[in-house]
Amino acid sequence: MGEPQQVDVVVVGLGVGGEEAAGRLAQAGLDVVGIEHTLVGGECPYWGCIPTKMMIRAGNALAEARRIPGLAGNAQVQPDWAPVARRIREEATDTWDDKVAVDRFTGKGGHFVRGRATITGPGRVKVDDQEWTARRGIVIATGTTAVIPPVDGLAGTPYWTNREVVETETLPATLLVLGGGAIGLELAQVLARFGVQITIIEGSDRILAMEEPESSETAAAALTADGIKILTGVRAQHVSHSTAGFAVTLSDGSTVTGERLLVATGRAARLGGLGLDTIGLDPSARFLATDEWMRAGDQVWGVGDVTGNGAFTHMAMYEADVAVRDILGQGGPPADYHAKPRVTFTDPEIGAVGMTEKEARDAGLDVQVGYTSLPSSSRGFIHGPGNEGFVKVIADRSRGVLVGATSAGPAGGEMLGALAVAVKAEVPVTTLQATIWAYPTFHRAIGEALRSL
Ligand SMILES: Cc1cc2nc3c(=O)[nH]c(=O)nc-3n(C[C@H](O)[C@H](O)[C@H](O)COP(=O)(O)OP(=O)(O)OC[C@H]3O[C@@H](n4cnc5c(N)ncnc54)[C@H](O)[C@@H]3O)c2cc1C
Ligand SMILES: NC(=O)c1ccc[n+]([C@@H]2O[C@H](COP(=O)([O-])OP(=O)(O)OC[C@H]3O[C@@H](n4cnc5c(N)ncnc54)[C@H](O)[C@@H]3O)[C@@H](O)[C@H]2O)c1
Numbered sequence: 485m486g487e488p489q490q491v492d493v494v495v496v497g498l499g500v501g502g503e504e505a506a507g508r509l510a511q512a513g514l515d516v517v518g519i520e521h522t523l524v525g526g527e528c529p530y531w532g533c534i535p536t537k538m539m540i541r542a543g544n545a546l547a548e549a550r551r552i553p554g555l556a557g558n559a560q561v562q563p564d565w566a567p568v569a570r571r572i573r574e575e576a577t578d579t580w581d582d583k584v585a586v587d588r589f590t591g592k593g594g595h596f597v598r599g600r601a602t603i604t605g606p607g608r609v610k611v612d613d614q615e616w617t618a619r620r621g622i623v624i625a626t627g628t629t630a631v632i633p634p635v636d637g638l639a640g641t642p643y644w645t646n647r648e649v650v651e652t653e654t655l656p657a658t659l660l661v662l663g664g665g666a667i668g669l670e671l672a673q674v675l676a677r678f679g680v681q682i683t684i685i686e687g688s689d690r691i692l693a694m695e696e697p698e699s700s701e702t703a704a705a706a707l708t709a710d711g712i713k714i715l716t717g718v719r720a721q722h723v724s725h726s727t728a729g730f731a732v733t734l735s736d737g738s739t740v741t742g743e744r745l746l747v748a749t750g751r752a753a754r755l756g757g758l759g760l761d762t763i764g765l766d767p768s769a770r771f772l773a774t775d776e777w778m779r780a781g782d783q784v785w786g787v788g789d790v791t792g793n794g795a796f797t798h799m800a801m802y803e804a805d806v807a808v809r810d811i812l813g814q815g816g817p818p819a820d821y822h823a824k825p826r827v828t829f830t831d832p833e834i835g836a837v838g839m840t841e842k843e844a845r846d847a848g849l850d851v852q853v854g855y856t857s858l859p860s861s862s863r864g865f866i867h868g869p870g871n872e873g874f875v876k877v878i879a880d881r882s883r884g885v886l887v888g889a890t891s892a893g894p895a896g897g898e899m900l901g902a903l904a905v906a907v908k909a910e911v912p913v914t915t916l917q918a919t920i921w922a923y924p925t926f927h928r929a930i931g932e933a934l935r936s937l
Pocket of ligand 2: 633662663664665666667668670685686687688691692693718719720748749750751794795796826827828829
């Protein structure tokens with residue numbers, strides 16, 4: 485290996501967060517090396533948000549067509565996965581080719597390197613026999629990978645993760661889904677709408693366990709209506725695979741079977757083998773700890789899933805922005821996580837921002853709860869079939885502001901926008917209550933929930 489090449493910044497991992505940080509730093513005129521071992525853009529465009537939301541768009545179209553009887557006549561629906569698989573290949577992923585993304589980065593002046601990066605010391609990064617010294621520092625944006633739980637018999641079987649589901653061109657007749665979080669629920673609902681018989685196995689006592697209990701109930705009712713069997717409070721104890729498919733023995737002694745098994749039990753940060761020990765950081769930590777400027781150490785920044793602040797594309801973009809401003813000395817607001825939004829794109833969509841009621845109570849706040857159901861709103865009544873949902877707002881009575889909210893419904897993710905502003909900007913509840921909400925919108929239910937505080 486020759487002398488290391490001097491540059492300003494090395495960005496390790498060009499997923500959502502790394503691509504944003506590296507591109508912006510290069511555009512600002514810095515000498516930036518961006519290193520990616522798989523595809524520039526990361527999980528979101530190739531196996532995450534974009535293809536799965538294309539799948540959901542298709543599944544929701546089927547569900548809407550099935551709501552025509554009683555509303556608008558008759559419709560015959562014949563699901564076909566082929567157009568979905570085609571859109572994922574042709575429109576979303578270029579058949580998993582990142583040329584456009586690489587060109588986008590180099591077009592901004594960045595230097596792209598394909599390979600697996602290892603940190604070799606302060607400011608030093610290598611890929612094979614190339615090495616760089618970064619004057620300003622290193623940005624770690626290595627993302628997460630699917631957690632595969634240590635269930636007896638699971639390793640070595642041809643189980644699916646989100647990647648295989650997104651890549652499949654044919655659907656199985658039956659599918660077992662291990663994990664009732666965002667990935668498990670979104671994918672289960674889509675595939676059920678295309679005729680796959682699905683059983684979800686969730687270890688906690690409810691699906692979507694991190695969200696409000698009402699969110700879990702709403703999601704469970706919707707998935708059950710789609711014909712999905714949901715098992716909660718049971719864990720997989722043993723997995724076996726044969727030509728007939730998968731058999732999973734559960735902690736209650738029962739066995740469930742399926743042609744395929746999707747593992748959707750969370751995400752783990754890609755920190756192993758990165759050389760973190762060479763810069764005084766703990767390589768065995770679950771996530772890369774960062775401060776409010778996304779600094780993980782001296783001249784080291786961490787952005788995106790790897791920081792453990794919420795595995796969402798919008799969080800990766802947000803953290804990249806904070807780190808870029810810090811590296812460029814531009815100032816502005818540091819990272820603030822009190823109004824983190826998230827949307828589970830089931831039908832109904834479940835949007836949430838800030839604290840749940842339980843989190844607010846656990847934090848010792850003087851909690852007030854407002855709630856309204858969507859079917860009882862004018863717009864919900866007009867909408868008819870598919871109108872399930874609710875708005876729940878959590879206020880801190882002593883400060884007179886919202887600290888959290890959930891909007892579930894056909895447009896739950898879109899309704900979340902107003903609630904995210906309210907929580908982020910700490911708009912006084914009295915101002916929110918005096919706001920005029922247009923009639924007959926879904927978001928007018930926010931006004932109803934506020935009135936019930
Ligand atoms: C099925 C699914 C659906 C999702 N849907 C949504 C959604 O609807 N909305 C939402 O906000 N979020 C969604 N997410 C989450 C979203 O995809 C992630 O939050 C986002 O991709 C995080 O970006 P990142 O840059 O932190 O990590 P990643 O996208 O994981 O990118 C990290 C990159 O680093 C590379 N890398 C790792 N180690 C090295 C190394 N040593 N050298 C070189 N390169 C390396 C990897 O190859 C990877 O490309 C979804 C995720 C999944 C799995
Ligand atoms: N719409 C979105 O924004 C979106 C969509 C998909 C994924 N994501 C991101 O990706 C992350 C990962 O998604 P996920 O669904 O894999 O994880 P998750 O953490 O959201 O849910 C995993 C679920 O699996 C359960 N579980 C864990 N081990 C189990 C076991 N052995 N047996 C049975 N159940 C078990 C957990 O109790 C949990 O409910 C999400 O948290 C989210 O940040 C976001």
